[in-house]
Amino acid sequence: MTTPEQDQEFVTLVSGDGYEFILPRSTACISKTLRMMFDPLSKFSEALTGRCVLENISGEVLEKVCEYLCYNEKNKDQVNVPDMEIPPELCLELLMAADYLDV
Amino acid sequence: MDPTLDPPLPPPPRRIHHRASPTRRRDHYQNNHNHHYRLTATATARSRCDDRSSQPSSDPAFFSSDDVPGSGGLENYTAGSAAGAGAGAGAATHTAHQHHHHASGAGGLAGTRKRRYRGTWWGEKMMSSGGHQPQGQEGAKRNKRVDWREKRLVDSGVWMGSDDSLAGGFLGSDASWGEEVWGQFVGEGEGKGEGVDGKGIGIGIGIGIGRRGEEGERMFDEPREHQIARAIVNDCLERGDDSVDLSGGNLRSIPSGLLRPLQHLTKLPAIKEPPVTEDVYTSLEPFLRLFLAGNALPKLCGELFELDTLRVLSLRNNKLTEIPAAIRRLTMLQEVNLSVNRLRSLPWELLWLIRKGDLKHLTVRPNPLLQIDDGAHDPEAAVAEWHVPREELRSCVYEGPAPEQAWAPVHVATGPVRRYNAEGVLLLPPAGSSSQPVGTAMELDAPSDTDPDPDTNPQDRPCPTPLPPAASRVPSLREVALLSLTRSPSFDLLSDAELAGYPALMLRLLRDAREVRAAGGRSCSVCHRGFVLARTEWIEWWDCSTYENGLKGPRPSGEGLRPLPFRRLGCSWGCVPGAEI
Numbered sequence: 001m002t003t004p005e006q007d008q009e010f011v012t013l014v015s016g017d018g019y020e021f022i023l024p025r026s027t028a029c030i031s032k033t034l035r036m037m038f039d040p041l042s043k044f045s046e047a048l049t050g051r052c053v054l055e056n057i058s059g060e061v062l063e064k065v066c067e068y069l070c071y072n073e074k075n076k077d078q079v080n081v082p083d084m085e086i087p088p089e090l091c092l093e094l095l096m097a098a099d100y101l102d103v
Numbered sequence: 104m105d106p107t108l109d110p111p112l113p114p115p116p117r118r119i120h121h122r123a124s125p126t127r128r129r130d131h132y133q134n135n136h137n138h139h140y141r142l143t144a145t146a147t148a149r150s151r152c153d154d155r156s157s158q159p160s161s162d163p164a165f166f167s168s169d170d171v172p173g174s175g176g177l178e179n180y181t182a183g184s185a186a187g188a189g190a191g192a193g194a195a196t197h198t199a200h201q202h203h204h205h206a207s208g209a210g211g212l213a214g215t216r217k218r219r220y221r222g223t224w225w226g227e228k229m230m231s232s233g234g235h236q237p238q239g240q241e242g243a244k245r246n247k248r249v250d251w252r253e254k255r256l257v258d259s260g261v262w263m264g265s266d267d268s269l270a271g272g273f274l275g276s277d278a279s280w281g282e283e284v285w286g287q288f289v290g291e292g293e294g295k296g297e298g299v300d301g302k303g304i305g306i307g308i309g310i311g312i313g314r315r316g317e318e319g320e321r322m323f324d325e326p327r328e329h330q331i332a333r334a335i336v337n338d339c340l341e342r343g344d345d346s347v348d349l350s351g352g353n354l355r356s357i358p359s360g361l362l363r364p365l366q367h368l369t370k371l372p373a374i375k376e377p378p379v380t381e382d383v384y385t386s387l388e389p390f391l392r393l394f395l396a397g398n399a400l401p402k403l404c405g406e407l408f409e410l411d412t413l414r415v416l417s418l419r420n421n422k423l424t425e426i427p428a429a430i431r432r433l434t435m436l437q438e439v440n441l442s443v444n445r446l447r448s449l450p451w452e453l454l455w456l457i458r459k460g461d462l463k464h465l466t467v468r469p470n471p472l473l474q475i476d477d478g479a480h481d482p483e484a485a486v487a488e489w490h491v492p493r494e495e496l497r498s499c500v501y502e503g504p505a506p507e508q509a510w511a512p513v514h515v516a517t518g519p520v521r522r523y524n525a526e527g528v529l530l531l532p533p534a535g536s537s538s539q540p541v542g543t544a545m546e547l548d549a550p551s552d553t554d555p556d557p558d559t560n561p562q563d564r565p566c567p568t569p570l571p572p573a574a575s576r577v578p579s580l581r582e583v584a585l586l587s588l589t590r591s592p593s594f595d596l597l598s599d600a601e602l603a604g605y606p607a608l609m610l611r612l613l614r615d616a617r618e619v620r621a622a623g624g625r626s627c628s629v630c631h632r633g634f635v636l637a638r639t640e641w642i643e644w645w646d647c648s649t650y651e652n653g654l655k656g657p658r659p660s661g662e663g664l665r666p667l668p669f670r671r672l673g674c675s676w677g678c679v680p681g682a683e684i
Contacts, residue, residue, distance in 0.1 A: 068580045076575045079683065081632075084583050088591030091584045092605075098580035099609055103525070 011038055012051040013066065019059030021066045025050075027073045031101040056100070061093045065101065072103070329358045340364055343371035345389035350396040350417070357395075357404045365391065365410055390414050395421065396440070405623030408432045419443055419466075428452045428672065429623025438464040438653075446470040447483070448642060448670040451628045457512060457650050464653035473668040475516060475644050483642065484668070487519040488680075491664070498646070498658040505657035510649050515666040517680050518642035525579035526608060527615060527636040574676035578634065582674075585612060585635040589620040612636070627674035629682050639673035641680060 392415035431452035644666035
């Protein structure tokens, strides 16, 4: 999928308020939106720099999103998937983020 | 003085209250003398009626600061005790002596009048001295039990100033004082009613008041049929009747809070009269039966499924289109009647109750249920896999005693699996949503790499089917968030107006989540994880004819099977027929 010169192992997600989260590319690409952004064939600037600024997602929510992406990556082959705890106050924002990131 | 009538008392309190009432001194003296004799004669039979005759119409103000330090109450008491028949002589002795002392000898204290106490410091009780008589109605009927309550009141500190007015009002005859409290409550407003509650004077009455209060509030805006239903439920609760008949009540919905109290229904013992024989000993565990037949219920509320002791449930003749999966929580159900509704399929959980639970009698016909023969016309009724030979559709042939499989439910066939994407949109059929999957069954084996565009309306476009190479069981982030939302109590507080601010797609998800929450939640029929948006759905056809006739007999040898459609939902694409858990 990736061409050799752009085959970065990690990508950086930046929240609207400036927090940076560095994830393995494969983990971030669970999100279909991020996968398209980081698709090297797309020639998006995100794909070239490996850095994606998500203006409309706050650091707190993005942290939870990254936690989910890791949780998904870790459990993708599991039969008994443990539950992931979400604080109720983040639910709606997280739902918006999930909608945007398509996860 | 009869020492046997009063229990021995601990030493009296130091604190003696006095009241300035010079004009009534003589009266009191006589009055108390009179009282003294009465007490001497009967020791416990205190009458207020006699005293009342000599009372003025109202009391002067009384303050605890009226104490006069020099009154020597303690000495008086000691003298009284010494002079009396010992500790066992009780309060009658104390008080009588105090008053002798006071009236005849305590010249320096002219104009004061003692309030007398009886009992321990922690439960000090005012003697029924004349000045504190309620000019009341029920005074004559006071008895020991009521005295005890007054003791509590006097001790509380909150009631010191007003003990006359209120205590006199509600400390009435024993048999009817609950009613009087209620009357008082109504008359004096909620504040005092709560006060009565808060004092803990009889928890049963407290609860009674609370419930009546709530009812009172509801009465204003509730439709009449709801009021009647509540009255029936309350009546059952009060009589300990475990057969709750709400049938034919024109209910269009089950009002909230109607059924929840039935969780705590307790039967009353049947023994009323002394001749106790063996057969009056019955279990007090309620055999809870709920009859909602002949109403107009379009759907069921989650509250119904909190009645985990429910044994019999009748929903006959309603307008139900779906039985929520939460029925699985009613694990003690033995008999269910769902006939004459609008059900096209049954929840898988009913079959679970038959196989793993206690359900013995399931009445589902008539209903517009899917028919297994209709597969050609109705894609929902299509069959992907037969588990018995299609041509046969007969139960096992046996001779002699019926084997196990002549009783057990028979898995006849399994329908095709429908898949939903993470947004709850049915994949590939041209139209449809998670709640009302319609349309034709499509081939699901055409994987495509194009991703659905989240911006277009899912109703307007066919969804391509991106079947993952290995179906993961990890819930989507949407699902995780929605599930957490449905489990949080704050979800109910979200108003429709607030919801309207969200994008249309989210709005749909939130509405779905709200419905799921209202119906009592869902759990995956494969892995039992709780979920909101189903990702897979299929019909399994099972023959339960033995359970349909209440396990009266096994299937006759070689009898034709009449399979029922049970709808199964899965929480992930990994949860499909035959998936390992």
